[in-house]
Amino acid sequence: MADFLNLVRNENMKIYRRVRTWIMLAITLMIPLFIAIGGLSLDDSPNMWFYSRVDIDVTSWLITTFAVVIAADIVAGEFSGGTIKLLLIRPWTRSKILLSKYIALLQFVLFFLASFFLFSLLVNALLLGADDGTSILPADGKWRNPFAWLAAVYGFNLIEIVVTVTMAFMISSVFRSGSLAIGLSIFMLLGGYMLSGILSLVDKPWVDYILFMNFGLAGYVNGMTPIEGRPIGFSLAVLAGYYVCFIALSWFVFNRRDVAS
Amino acid sequence: MEEDSVLERHRSGAEPVVRLVNVTKRIGNRTIIDNLTFDVPPGEVFGFLGPNGSGKTTTIRMMVGLMRITSGEIYIAGRSIRTEFEAAVRQVGAIVENPEMYKFLTGYQNLVHYARMIPGIGKRRIDEVVELVGLSARIHDKVRTYSLGMRQRLGVAQAILHRPALLVLDEPTNGLDPAGIRELRDYLRHLAQHEGTTVFVSSHLLSEMELMCDRVAIIQQGRLIDVRPIRRDAEGTEKQEILFEVDRPDAASAALGGAVLRTESGGVVVSAGREEAADFNARLVAAGVRVYGIRTVTKSLEEQFLEVTGGGPVG
Numbered sequence: 001m002a003d004f005l006n007l008v009r010n011e012n013m014k015i016y017r018r019v020r021t022w023i024m025l026a027i028t029l030m031i032p033l034f035i036a037i038g039g040l041s042l043d044d045s046p047n048m049w050f051y052s053r054v055d056i057d058v059t060s061w062l063i064t065t066f067a068v069v070i071a072a073d074i075v076a077g078e079f080s081g082g083t084i085k086l087l088l089i090r091p092w093t094r095s096k097i098l099l100s101k102y103i104a105l106l107q108f109v110l111f112f113l114a115s116f117f118l119f120s121l122l123v124n125a126l127l128l129g130a131d132d133g134t135s136i137l138p139a140d141g142k143w144r145n146p147f148a149w150l151a152a153v154y155g156f157n158l159i160e161i162v163v164t165v166t167m168a169f170m171i172s173s174v175f176r177s178g179s180l181a182i183g184l185s186i187f188m189l190l191g192g193y194m195l196s197g198i199l200s201l202v203d204k205p206w207v208d209y210i211l212f213m214n215f216g217l218a219g220y221v222n223g224m225t226p227i228e229g230r231p232i233g234f235s236l237a238v239l240a241g242y243y244v245c246f247i248a249l250s251w252f253v254f255n256r257r258d259v260a261s
Numbered sequence: 262m263e264e265d266s267v268l269e270r271h272r273s274g275a276e277p278v279v280r281l282v283n284v285t286k287r288i289g290n291r292t293i294i295d296n297l298t299f300d301v302p303p304g305e306v307f308g309f310l311g312p313n314g315s316g317k318t319t320t321i322r323m324m325v326g327l328m329r330i331t332s333g334e335i336y337i338a339g340r341s342i343r344t345e346f347e348a349a350v351r352q353v354g355a356i357v358e359n360p361e362m363y364k365f366l367t368g369y370q371n372l373v374h375y376a377r378m379i380p381g382i383g384k385r386r387i388d389e390v391v392e393l394v395g396l397s398a399r400i401h402d403k404v405r406t407y408s409l410g411m412r413q414r415l416g417v418a419q420a421i422l423h424r425p426a427l428l429v430l431d432e433p434t435n436g437l438d439p440a441g442i443r444e445l446r447d448y449l450r451h452l453a454q455h456e457g458t459t460v461f462v463s464s465h466l467l468s469e470m471e472l473m474c475d476r477v478a479i480i481q482q483g484r485l486i487d488v489r490p491i492r493r494d495a496e497g498t499e500k501q502e503i504l505f506e507v508d509r510p511d512a513a514s515a516a517l518g519g520a521v522l523r524t525e526s527g528g529v530v531v532s533a534g535r536e537e538a539a540d541f542n543a544r545l546v547a548a549g550v551r552v553y554g555i556r557t558v559t560k561s562l563e564e565q566f567l568e569v570t571g572g573g574p575v576g
Contacts, residue, residue, distance in 0.1 A: 085327060
C-alpha cells in the first residue's frame with residue numbers, strides 16, 4: 001500500500017512541479033478579489049456570504065476548465081511526451097498506474113476547490129466585513145448555518161466537476177495527444193453547455209438523460225433541481241451512470257492499448 | 262576468451278534471461294512478427310539486427326509489455342511477460358528509442374520518480390548511478406536544458422537504477438555523436454562482463470553491432486533469418502586477406518607472385534599472415550612500387566548480413 005502511494009506521489013510531483021498548475025491557481029484566486037472590490041464600490045451593504053456564493057457561481061466554470069486541462073493531459077501527455085514507455089515498464093500493472101493518476105487528479109480537484117473556498121471566504125470576510133449570514137439564508141428555514149449552506153453549494157459543484165473531469169480523463173486515456181485531449185475536452189465542455197441550452201427548449205423525455213442537462217445541482221440549496229419536475233435524485237443517478245461509463249472506458253482502453261509510437 | 266565463456270554458459274544450460282517462443286504479432290491482417298524463437302543466455306551482449314521496419318522495435322515492445330503478443334510467449338528470467346508481468350518486468354531496464362524524460366523536472370527528480378516505483382532504491386543508489394553515468398554536475402538542472410548526450414546518460418541511469426538482470430536498448434546510438442557511441446558501447450560491455458547484466462540491443466547499424474555484441478540475431482520482415490556469434494580475433498598467425506594500396510597494381514602483382522589473390526584498381530589483395538605481410542611490403546618497396554596503405558580485409562558483418570538476407574525480400 002505504501003508502495004502504491006509512491007505512485008500517487010509521483011503523479012502529484014508531475015502536477016505540482018509544473019508552473020502552469022500554479023498559474024491556473026493564481027488566476028482563479030484573483031477572481032474573489034476582483035468581485036469583492038467590485039462589491040465594495042457598487043454595493044451599499046455587501047454581505048460576505050452572499051459574495052462568497054457569487055464567487056463560486058461565477059468561477060465554477062473556470063475551475064472546471066482548469067481541472068479539465070490537468071485531467072486531459074495526465075494520461076495523454078505521457079503519450080505525446082513519449083514518457084509513457086518508461087512509465088509502463090515498471091513492475092506495476094497498467095490499472096494501478098491509471099488509478100494513481102486518477103487519485104492524483106481527484107486530489108488536485110479537492111485541493112483546488114478547497115483553496116478557492118477558503119480564499120474566497122477569507123477575502124470576503126476581510127474586505128466586506130464578518131457577518132453571521134442569517135440574512136442571506138433561504139427563507140424556507142432549512143438552513144441555519146451559512147457555512148454549511150455554502151459548503152453544500154461547493155459540494156454540489158464538486159460532484160459536477162468530478163464528473164466533468166472524469167470525462168476529460170477518459171478522453172485523455174483514449175487519445176494519445178495531450179493537446180488534442182485538452183482541446184477536445186474543453187470543446188465537449190463548452191459544446192455541452194451550449195447544447196443543453198438549446199435542448200432545454202425541446203420537450204422530449206430523452207433530453208433529460210443528456211449529461212449536461214443535469215448540471216446545476218447547486219440550485220438545490222435554494223430548492224431548485226437541474227431539470228424542472230425531476231427530483232435531484234434523478235439528476236444524481238444520471239450523473240452516476242455517466243461516471244461509471246467514463247471510468248469503465250478509461251480503464252478498458254488504457255489496459256488494452258499497444259504503446260506503439 | 263569471451264566467446265568461450267559465452268559458449269560455456271550455453272552448454273551449462275543456465276536459464277536464459279530472455280526466451281522467445283513462437284512469438285507472433287499480427288495487426289489486422291498484417292503479420293508484423295512471424296514465429297520468432299530464440300534464447301539469450303545470462304551475461305551476453307545480444308544484438309538484434311535488421312533493416313528499418315523489420316520488426317525490431319515491435320519485438321522489443323512485446324518483450325517489455327508495451328505491446329500485446331498475438332501468439333507465443335516471452336519469458337524474462339523465466340517469468341512470462343503476459344501472465345506474470347510485474348515479476349517479469351522487475352528484471353528489465355530499458356531505453357526504448359530516444360530516452361524521453363519529464364522535461365519540466367530535473368534529472369534528479371526524474372530518477373526519484375522511477376526509484377519510487379521499485380521498492381528498496383534509496384537516495385544512495387540514485388547518487389551512485391548519477392556518479393556512474395557522469396551526470397553529477399548537472400543532475401539538479403531541468404532536463405529541458407540537457408543535450409541529447411546528457412539525456413542519453415539519464416536514460417541509462419533510469420534503466421540501471423534497479424540493477425536489472427536484463428538491459429534492453431532500442432537503437433541506443435540514434436542521434437549520439439561518435440564519442441557518445443563509444444562511451445555507451447564500452448559501458449554496455451562493462452555491464453555485461455563485470456555485473457553479469459544481459460544486454461539486448463537493437464540496431465540497424467551493422468558496424469556498431471559488430472563492435473558491441475557477442476552474438477547477433479538477424480531479422481527481416483518479422484522473421485528470424487539467422488543467429489550467429491561475432492568473431493573477435495584479427496590477431497595471430499592465421500592467414501588473412503590483406504590489401505596493399507599501391508600506385509601500380511600490375512607491377513605489385515608481378516613482384517609478389519603467387520600470393521596474390523586478386524588485383525583491384527589501386528591495390529592488390531594477398532593472403533598472408535602477420536610476418537608475411539611485412540615481408541611482402543619490403544618486396545614491394547624493393548621493386549620500386551609505392552605503398553600507400555596496408556589493411557586487412559575482414560568480411561564485415563555488413564557483408565555477412567547482405568549475404569544472409571540476399572539484399573532483398575525473403576519469401
